């Protein structure tokens with residue numbers, strides 16, 4: 001589920017009335033997602049998404065996220081556009097939480113991406129990197145290398161209840177990256193969570209990107225590594241080279257990787273697998289009692305990490321040079 005906060009009907013009606021988006025006809029809680037509470041609003045004008053930002057999202061970051069979606073939409077990227085209320089504000093308060101209404105995007109996300117989807121998302125990611133180039137704001141990536149050790153420490157000895165030796169494996173990996181993480185790669189706005197559930201398609205063509213709530217300023221190639229992890233592995237944890245080739249070629253059809261980025265790709269893939277391993281591990285070990293949310297499997301990323309540890313060359317991901 002992802003409806004953590006229930007909204008009383010009268011509060012919702014008063015909130016929606018501030019936005020001049022017509023009268024509310026229907027509202028439905030959205031089950032997908034794990035971070036925020038999302039509702040589908042149907043008004044006399046159109047469909048919209050109402051998001052109540054839960055504890056995970058720092059309210060201080062909302063101007064970055066909202067400003068970024070507005071900027072990317074202005075640059076022609078298809079992403080949710082925040083709606084302004086009658087005072088010109090995109091973020092208000094509802095049921096005690098910061099809340100915003102954004103436009104509804106057509107399309108559906110795919111559970112099992114095919115090669116065409118991978119090519120499309122590679123291209124879409126590069127377009128996002130280009131479109132973000134002149135966005136004036138910056139946000140530090142709180143889940144970059146310095147953020148991994150505190151998460152691993154939070155998991156502590158309990159990591160080994162998930163898989164024997166996991167705590168030691170994670171710590172060794174963190175130490176390796178702390179010593180040698182590549183610096184000075186081309187950077188800018190990255191999505192940082194462009195998993196298949198955050199990309200919409202209509203008939204195999206990418207139709208929109210959502211969920212910008214991990215977006216930050218970091219290396220472009222790190223974002224690409226996140227996509228290789230989340231789009232190009234099969235259910236049995238084998239890497240699908242054809243999908244990797246398609247994703248990388250799709251990316252490079254818009255933006256060519258520099259030699260430094262190509263050289264760093266294996267380590268960036270390892271690091272991004274570790275990032276999702278540690279965040280999933282902490283969530284797995286801390287499911288709030290009675291919560292209806294199903295934690296994501298940390299070991300999926302332990303298996304992906306094991307693959308990356310054997311890789312030495314970006315060609316192993318399908319790069320053709």
Ligand SMILES: Nc1ncnc2c1ncn2[C@@H]1O[C@H](COP(=O)(O)OP(=O)(O)OP(=O)(O)O)[C@@H](O)[C@H]1O
Pocket residue numbers: 002030032033034035036037038049080102103104105106197198210211213
């Ligand atoms: N602008 C939009 N247009 C159409 N559907 C949307 C839109 N935004 C969100 N959704 C729907 O709501 C679901 C949850 O949204 P989202 O992924 O942003 O939630 P979240 O809790 O922040 O997710 P995550 O688990 O990835 O952190 C999506 O899977 C999608 O079905």
Ligand SMILES: N[C@@H](CCO)C(=O)O
Pocket residue numbers: 034193195276279280296
């Ligand atoms: N994409 C993340 C969830 C948070 O968006 C994961 O799969 O671990």
